[in-house]
Amino acid sequence: MAHTAGTMTDKNIVDRSRTHKNAALVRTVRETRDRLQSGRETPTAFDHELMMMHINAVLQGAAAVPALVMLSAMVGLYFDQAIGLLLWAFVTLILYSGLVLMARRAARNFADDNLAVRWRTRFLGFYLAIGVCWAVFALQGCAACGGDTFAFYKAAVLLVALAATAMASFTLRHVLYFTFVPTVMALIWRAVTIHDPAEISVLAMFTATVVFFTYVSQKLLSANIKMMIFQTEKDNLIAELEVAKSMSDEARRRAEEANLAKSRFLASMSHELRTPLNAILGFSEVMSGEVLGPIENANYKEYVQDIHQSGQHLLNLINEILDLSRIEAGRYDLAETALALSDIAEDCISLVQLKARSKNIRITEAFENGLPMVWADEKAMRQVLLNLLSNAVKFTPTCGEIQVKIGWTAGRGQYIAVKDNGPGIAEEEIPIVLAAFGQGSIAIKSAEQGTGLGLPIVQAIMAKHGGEFVLKSKLREGTEGIAILPSQRVLEGLAAVEGIGEPGARKKRAFS
Numbered sequence: 122m123a124h125t126a127g128t129m130t131d132k133n134i135v136d137r138s139r140t141h142k143n144a145a146l147v148r149t150v151r152e153t154r155d156r157l158q159s160g161r162e163t164p165t166a167f168d169h170e171l172m173m174m175h176i177n178a179v180l181q182g183a184a185a186v187p188a189l190v191m192l193s194a195m196v197g198l199y200f201d202q203a204i205g206l207l208l209w210a211f212v213t214l215i216l217y218s219g220l221v222l223m224a225r226r227a228a229r230n231f232a233d234d235n236l237a238v239r240w241r242t243r244f245l246g247f248y249l250a251i252g253v254c255w256a257v258f259a260l261q262g263c264a265a266c267g268g269d270t271f272a273f274y275k276a277a278v279l280l281v282a283l284a285a286t287a288m289a290s291f292t293l294r295h296v297l298y299f300t301f302v303p304t305v306m307a308l309i310w311r312a313v314t315i316h317d318p319a320e321i322s323v324l325a326m327f328t329a330t331v332v333f334f335t336y337v338s339q340k341l342l343s344a345n346i347k348m349m350i351f352q353t354e355k356d357n358l359i360a361e362l363e364v365a366k367s368m369s370d371e372a373r374r375r376a377e378e379a380n381l382a383k384s385r386f387l388a389s390m391s392h393e394l395r396t397p398l399n400a401i402l403g404f405s406e407v408m409s410g411e412v413l414g415p416i417e418n419a420n421y422k423e424y425v426q427d428i429h430q431s432g433q434h435l436l437n438l439i440n441e442i443l444d445l446s447r448i449e450a451g452r453y454d455l456a457e458t459a460l461a462l463s464d465i466a467e468d469c470i471s472l473v474q475l476k477a478r479s480k481n482i483r484i485t486e487a488f489e490n491g492l493p494m495v496w497a498d499e500k501a502m503r504q505v506l507l508n509l510l511s512n513a514v515k516f517t518p519t520c521g522e523i524q525v526k527i528g529w530t531a532g533r534g535q536y537i538a539v540k541d542n543g544p545g546i547a548e549e550e551i552p553i554v555l556a557a558f559g560q561g562s563i564a565i566k567s568a569e570q571g572t573g574l575g576l577p578i579v580q581a582i583m584a585k586h587g588g589e590f591v592l593k594s595k596l597r598e599g600t601e602g603i604a605i606l607p608s609q610r611v612l613e614g615l616a617a618v619e620g621i622g623e624p625g626a627r628k629k630r631a632f633s
Contacts, residue, residue, distance in 0.1 A: 151421045165193045167349045168237035172227075174292040174345070175244070179224040182289050187217050189285065193278045197261070206261065213254040220247045242572055244464040245299050248290070252300040255282060256307035262315075272319035278302060279327055291338035292345060301331050347519035383446070444504075448581040455498040455585060459612060462495060462502070462527050462537050463488045469506040470525060473514050481520045489528040493613030495535055495606055501582045508575040509539040516543040516600070533608040534588070540601035546594035555580055557593060579604065586610060 194210035227240050259279060262271070283301055290296040308324040408425045409411065416422045447453040470484055477484055513523045528539045546554060555576055577601070580590040587607050592599035 133463060155304060167346055168241070170349055171342075171345070172237050172240055173294040176224045176228050178289045178292065179221060180228065182285075183221045183224075185289075186282070186285060187214050188262075189278070189281060190214055191216070193258070196274065196278075208255055209254060209261075213251065213258075216247065216251050217256060219612075220244070220251070223247065241293065244293055245296065247291075248286075248296050249299045250304060251586065252303040255279065255301065256303035259304050259307040262311075272317070272323050276323040276326060279323075280330055283327070283330060287338050291341045294342065297331065297335050297338060305331060340423055389607065394439050395436065398432055398439070401430060401432045402436065405432060407575065412547040438574075441578060443577055445574055448578070448585065453581075453585060455501065457496055457498055459494045459496060460499050460502065461492070462490065465499065465502050466506060466525055466527060466537060469503060469510055472507065473510045477514050477523070480514070480517070483521075484515050484523045484525065487524060487526045487528075489606060492529075492535060493611055495610045496612055497586055497606060497610055500581075501585070505579045505582050505604050506537060506539070508579050509604070512575055512602070513539050513541040513543070513600070517541040518543060530605055533611065534606050535611055536603055536605045538601055538603040540599060542599040545596040545598050545600055546592075547596055548594075551592055576602070 172601060190210050190213045194206045197206040223243060259273065279301075283297075286300055287297055290300075305324075305328055308320070308327055312320045312324045365413075405425055405428045408416065409422070409429055416425070444453070466486070466488070470486070474484065510523070517523055521542050523542075524538075524540045526536075526540070528536060530536050576590075576592065583590045583604050583606075587609065588605045591603040591605065592600070593603070
């Protein structure tokens with residue numbers, strides 16, 4: 122039995138343990154954000170992704186460098202019929218083929234992040250061997266060539282090879298050092314031994330270009346790492362938002378289920394609650410009226426009055442709760458018909474007139490003449506006006522005044538307003554009194570405390586009619602409640618009056 126109760130309880134509680142499952146993700150997002158804000162990057166944080174980018178670049182550009190090598194060898198043979206260029210081209214092509222084959226093998230087997238360092242070492246070894254080949258090319262000379270043509274031919278080939286390697290392999294750290302430092306050393310050796318101004322120019326130009334492309338490669342690598350960091354942060358934030366959204370959806374679903382269950386319970390209990398209360402009220406009225414004989418004990422007679430008043434208060438409370446529950450559950454159907462707001466207002470004023478006279482409160486009317494009828498629920502509109510009038514009578518002091526106004530709105534709709542000169546409501550308390558069971562500080566201190574459901578019901582009824590309810594109040598000046606029906610509810614269109622506060626009333630009456 123305890124297990125069943127625990128299960129039923131769990132169904133109505135949001136599973137908050139899911140937030141702990143996302144703790145690692147939140148921590149990762151926070152660390153990434155801190156790293157971005159501080160400008161620090163972890164050099165080995167994305168080795169796997171960078172290595173995969175390099176592998177793809179090698180495979181996609183597999184034919185570019187070999188084509189450059191073969192073209193360079195053929196052009197070199199044009200200058201000098203040297204067999205050494207053919208041998209150099211053959212060895213270089215073999216090394217580039219080995220590089221491509223290793224890249225294909227790495228693409229198939231590169232599944233473990235721990236292998237990134239091993240594969241990086243292998244690639245750098247191949248690039249070092251290729252760099253030695255380019256160094257051999259840089260040492261080539263041409264005895265049959267005249268002038269500086271062959272030297273600048275070599276410079277052009279080396280610069281193209283440098284640019285191609287830098288653009289294709291910048292995701293592999295230090296690749297330019299391993300590939301072209303041997304070439305720089307070879308050019309230095311040749312410039313020192315030959316003392317040819319052309320060779321010195323080639324050395325200076327190539328060395329400056331190596332430095333420049335090294336700088337560019339580092340910037341490209343840094344930009345790619347930052348892009349990966351941003352992408353990782355975005356993915357983590359998306360995952361975090363998805364988890365938060367799923368938790369929010371679950372919480373909302375459970376709240377809606379609980380609210381619906383509450384509304385269904387109250388709706389189903391309406392008969393069970395009202396039947397005994399009606400019996401209590403009926404018998405208390407019989408006893409109070411002494412229908413079956415006089416009540417000789419005065420205390421008993423007073424107790425009967427207390428029973429009747431308490432039962433009436435409880436019945437009103439139940440009716441208000443049921444009305445609000447039906448509205449929330451979507452079961453409050455409007456029985457719409459054509460009606461005049463002025464007729465409803467006069468009937469409701471007559472109902473509260475007795476209580477108003479007991480406090481010597483004066484009720485005045487200010488109705489515009491010639492107002493057309495509106496399409497609304499008569500019972501609902503009566504409830505709206507009775508709630509507003511009851512609140513006004515309740516909080517208006519003795520010898521006070523209540524004004525009821527009906528007229529046009531600026532949007533060609535109609536409004537009905539009830540204004541009193543009571544203690545008023547503080548501006549920050551208006552949202553509280555418009556919430557279910559909410560009461561302001563004045564109401565809490567008052568001896569005639571209500572349920573706090575009157576104004577929320579008014580607001581809900583006006584919303585069902587497509588209108589709105591506006592509550593205006595100032596401390597020590599009074600409160601005004603304005604129920605507004607939209608123009609679509611007016612059965613006949615007349616010219617609208619600017620503003621709703623001061624209608625051009627032609628029909629005025631006063632009750633005191």
